[in-house]
Amino acid sequence: MRQKTHPLLIAFAALTFAFLIGPLVIIIGTSLSETSYLTFPPEGLSLKWYENIFEISAFRRTMVTSFILAVGGTALSMAIGIPAAYAMARYRVQLPAFLGNIYVLPILIPEIVLGFSLMKSVAIGADFPIMAALFVGHALLVLPYCVRVVGASLNAFDFSIEEAAVSLGCPRWKAFFLVVLPNVRAGIIAGFILAFITSLNDVSISIFLTGPGVSTLPIQLLAHMEQFFDPTIAAVSVLLMFVTVGVMAIVERTLGLTFLTK
Amino acid sequence: MPRLRAWALSAPALLLVFLFLGLPVASTLATTFGDPAGPFSQYAAFFESRFRMTVLWRTMEVALITTAVSLVVGFLTAWVVAKAPPRAKSLLIIAAVFPLLTGVVVRSFAWLIILGKEGILNDTLLALGIIETPLQMLYTEFSVIIAMIYLFVPLMILTLVGVLEGIPEDLTDAAASLGATPAAAFRQVVLPMAVPGLIVGSVLVFTGSFTSYATPQLLGGERQMMMGTFLYQRAMVTFDWVGASTIAAIMVVVTLTTVLVMSKMARRLNPVAG
Numbered sequence: 001m002r003q004k005t006h007p008l009l010i011a012f013a014a015l016t017f018a019f020l021i022g023p024l025v026i027i028i029g030t031s032l033s034e035t036s037y038l039t040f041p042p043e044g045l046s047l048k049w050y051e052n053i054f055e056i057s058a059f060r061r062t063m064v065t066s067f068i069l070a071v072g073g074t075a076l077s078m079a080i081g082i083p084a085a086y087a088m089a090r091y092r093v094q095l096p097a098f099l100g101n102i103y104v105l106p107i108l109i110p111e112i113v114l115g116f117s118l119m120k121s122v123a124i125g126a127d128f129p130i131m132a133a134l135f136v137g138h139a140l141l142v143l144p145y146c147v148r149v150v151g152a153s154l155n156a157f158d159f160s161i162e163e164a165a166v167s168l169g170c171p172r173w174k175a176f177f178l179v180v181l182p183n184v185r186a187g188i189i190a191g192f193i194l195a196f197i198t199s200l201n202d203v204s205i206s207i208f209l210t211g212p213g214v215s216t217l218p219i220q221l222l223a224h225m226e227q228f229f230d231p232t233i234a235a236v237s238v239l240l241m242f243v244t245v246g247v248m249a250i251v252e253r254t255l256g257l258t259f260l261t262k
Numbered sequence: 263m264p265r266l267r268a269w270a271l272s273a274p275a276l277l278l279v280f281l282f283l284g285l286p287v288a289s290t291l292a293t294t295f296g297d298p299a300g301p302f303s304q305y306a307a308f309f310e311s312r313f314r315m316t317v318l319w320r321t322m323e324v325a326l327i328t329t330a331v332s333l334v335v336g337f338l339t340a341w342v343v344a345k346a347p348p349r350a351k352s353l354l355i356i357a358a359v360f361p362l363l364t365g366v367v368v369r370s371f372a373w374l375i376i377l378g379k380e381g382i383l384n385d386t387l388l389a390l391g392i393i394e395t396p397l398q399m400l401y402t403e404f405s406v407i408i409a410m411i412y413l414f415v416p417l418m419i420l421t422l423v424g425v426l427e428g429i430p431e432d433l434t435d436a437a438a439s440l441g442a443t444p445a446a447a448f449r450q451v452v453l454p455m456a457v458p459g460l461i462v463g464s465v466l467v468f469t470g471s472f473t474s475y476a477t478p479q480l481l482g483g484e485r486q487m488m489m490g491t492f493l494y495q496r497a498m499v500t501f502d503w504v505g506a507s508t509i510a511a512i513m514v515v516v517t518l519t520t521v522l523v524m525s526k527m528a529r530r531l532n533p534v535a536g
Contacts, residue, residue: 005345013342016335017354020361020416023372026382030375038375040382084275091268099272102279109287110473110517112490113510116497117286125289136282143275201365203476207494218367218476225371225480234375237368244363248356257355260362261424 024241031234038231049235059236062220065131069216070199073138074146074192080139081146082188086180088147089154090162103147106140111204114140119208130214137205142195149194149255153187154180186254193250200243291514293507304508314492318512321489324403325472328410332467333460335411336418343419344426355423362416370480373409374400377481406482413477414467421466425459426452454531461528469517489513 026040034044053059081103088100106114115137123133157180165175181188206216215223217236225233251257295301308314343354361369376382377399384396399405429452437447475490482488487495489509497506 005342009338009342013339013354016339016415016419017357019412021357023369023376023412024361024364026375027368027372037380038378040375080274080278083271087268087271091264094265094268095272099276103275105279105283108518108521109283110469110490110510110513112473112475112493113287113290113513114283116493116506116510117290118282119497120503121286121289122282125286136278140278140282143278147275197363201367203366204473204490207475208497218365221367221371222476222479225374229374233371237371240365240368241360244360247363248359257352257359260359261355261420261427 027234027237028241031231031238033231036230038229038234049231050239052232053235053239056224056232058215058220058224059217059232062215062217065214066200066217069131069134069138070196073135073199074142074195076135077139077142077146077195078150078188078192081143081191082150082181085147085151085154086176088151089157090159100147100151104144106142107144111141111202115205115208118205123209123211130209130211133209134206134214134216137209138199138202141202141205142199145195145198146191149191150184150187152259153184153255157183190251190254190259193247193254197244197247201240287514290507291511293504294511297504304504305512308508308512317487317489317492320403320486321472324407324410324478324488325468327407328414328471329464329468331407331411332414332418333464335415336422336463337456337460339415340419340422340426343423355420358416358419358423361412362420366413366474366476367480369413370409370477373405373412373481377405377408400481401483401485403482403486406478406486406488409477409481410471410474413474414470417466417470418463421463422456422459425456425462428459429455458528458532461524461531465521465524469520472520473513473517 029040029042030038031042031049032045032047033039033042034046034048035042084099084103087095101108118133118137118140122128122136123130128136161183162175162179165179166172170178201218202216203218203222206219207222210216210219217240221233221236248257251259294304297303300306343351343358346354374381378384379396379398379400381399383399384393387393388396433451433455434444434447437451438444442450473490474488475494478486478488478491479494482491489512493506493509493513496502496509
């Protein structure tokens with residue numbers, strides 16, 4: 001027997017979703033306006049603000065930096081996060097359970113505290129170049145996603161398959177790459193893409209580590225907003241929304257979006 | 263041998279966390295106790311300064327209001343989502359995930375357009391004749407709170423949809439068949455089972471809004487300084503690293519205490535575990 005949801009509740013939920021989606025629709029609208037100020041509904045229709053993004057060299061540069069950082073930082077984090085997640089799932093008896101808590105420390109410690117501390121100790125204290133410090137910061141930031149999303153897949157993996165391969169004479173490292181990894185591919189892809197978007201959108205760590213000549217897209221957006229308040233920012237925002245759509249499509253195809261409600 | 267292998271595989275990740283989180287954060291915390299006037303003099307100075315306490319209380323207030331509103335809005339909405347037919351449910355989940363995965367700068371920017379002096383809300387209210395002069399909505403606590411709620415409602419919805427789906431419908435049916443009114447079944451069956459999830463969601467929203475930077479920076483500015491923007495200002499504008507470290511330490515203590523106390527409470531209140 002399925003209970004009916006009260007119509008007032010449904011109306012309330014509809015309002016909530018209007019509240020969630022409305023502002024994003026407004027951004028899309030303002031990005032299409034012909035006017036040089038932000039207005040909604042748009043006056044006239046034009047794509048000139050999208051062209052303008054690529055005419056501003058700071059946006060071109062920071063887009064490339066942000067992309068390299070998100071892919072590179074996530075790859076680094078995966079390279080060390082997958083073995084850690086594997087060890088946690090495979091050697092549950094041999095490893096203390098608190099290791100799992102250590103890997104999520106980057107979420108637990110306020111991001112802005114982490115950014116400030118990295119600036120002090122790593123960028124200035126250890127004299128890391130800007131890009132290196134950003135790499136380390138972003139790899140650290142996304143480590144929890146790598147370990148936990150891959151870990152969720154590994155926990156569902158039947159390790160006796162791996163044992164079968166090993167007992168049939170397959171070297172352990174080879175069994176890992178040929179048997180374990182292909183079986184948790186969905187988790188790796190989903191973890192990678194969630195980490196990627198987290199890194200791409202990061203403000204609190206990057207704001208402390210960017211410096212002369214090297215910046216990321218969100219930091220550049222913040223800087224641009226302080227000087228100009230034109231539809232270019234709206235256009236960049238829309239581009240970023242396209243990235244979000246791509247990310248969602250990939251998560252849906254791998255673990256399914258309902259994974260995010262767990 | 264397996265033990266060695268297990269530690270060897272974990273070593274790189276542990277090293278990354280130790281070197282680039284453990285040491286730097288420990289050094290930040292340690293700086294706050296190094297004052298020649300006494301180990302706690304930085305904290306004494308913080309708690310005696312009227313300005314700094316205003317920032318701390320404002321941050322607490324904004325974070326608490328954001329959490330409370332997100333909790334109510336998120337719970338009611340998640341309820342509808344969890345009970346929706348499968349196809350509608352996946353659409354609604356998409357509608358909640360989309361803003362969640364869109365960057366904080368983009369989402370805060372939306373509210374700059376809406377709440378600005380010549381923004382959409384003021385234009386609309388003027389056109390409707392409700393107000394005669396544009397309202398100052400930006401750089402007020404109101405604008406920060408609205409944008410924060412906007413930021414965190416999707417997170418709350420998604421957390422609670424998972425929780426509510428985990429409560430078997432048989433239980434409410436059983437309560438009904440034993441004569442419970444829907445309200446009583448909700449109060450005595452559903453709510454107690456949802457409490458741990460409500461706590462988890464609230465902790466996520468509270469710590470997230472307590473430590474946020476971009477949103478208070480864009481919508482609150484200098485006038486509505488919060489702990490995050492205050493830390494940044496101390497560190498990068500006035501270069502007072504010890505002062506910034508003290509703010510950082512207070513943020514760490516507040517968030518960790520919240521997480522520890524509340525997760526202990528969530529475990530204790532969990533009717534299934536108890």
